[in-house]
Amino acid sequence: NAGVTQTPKFRILKIGQSMTLQCTQDMNHNYMYWYRQDPGMGLKLIYYSVGAGITDKGEVPNGYNVSRSTTEDFPLRLELAAPSQTSVYFCASSPLAGGSNTGELFFGEGSRLTVL
């Protein structure tokens, strides 16, 4: 009963390094999302995908890239890490019902990233 799995849970990067946050879901959901959550703040959408091969920018896409080659996987790539990218990152997925997005998101446990 895995749901949405994110790796790694914690990571420290130096300025300018790159890394990929992995996200996998086993619920066959069409929609997938990447959010960041800064301390004491709500969620900001980075990128989302409505299905394999389709991705779109959210509210704060700069400095990130995504791909969606399969229904299950939605990795988030950070290029040239900056201190402003220090945050907790959440991956989420959402099913369709009756052909429409239900709005019910299933979240992973989060990945805490620190850029020094």
Added chain:
Amino acid sequence: GNSVTQMEGPVTLSEEAFLTINCTYTATGYPSLFWYVQYPGEGLQLLLKATKADDKGSNKGFEATYRKETTSFHLEKGSVQVSDSAVYFCALSDSNYQLIWGAGTKLIIKP
């Protein structure tokens, strides 16, 4: 544009107290409304939802009613427990099925 406003926290209550966390929204059309809860160290999980005006969502003793006339979706619970301590997020889904999030309200319940 669409937005969600929640009461600022933290909200601190004693066990068995009555809880209200206010949430108001601005939206065009008829969005669905949600409450999500985030327990310490975990991801968010759906607590309850309402899809049309006057609907009442309920789960685990929590309730919220979709009030179109006041554009509100306040979260209530009659008797809180220490285990309810968490951050609560109000959200709405827009026409593109994206969720618009409130800033979250931290709830602290003291024994």
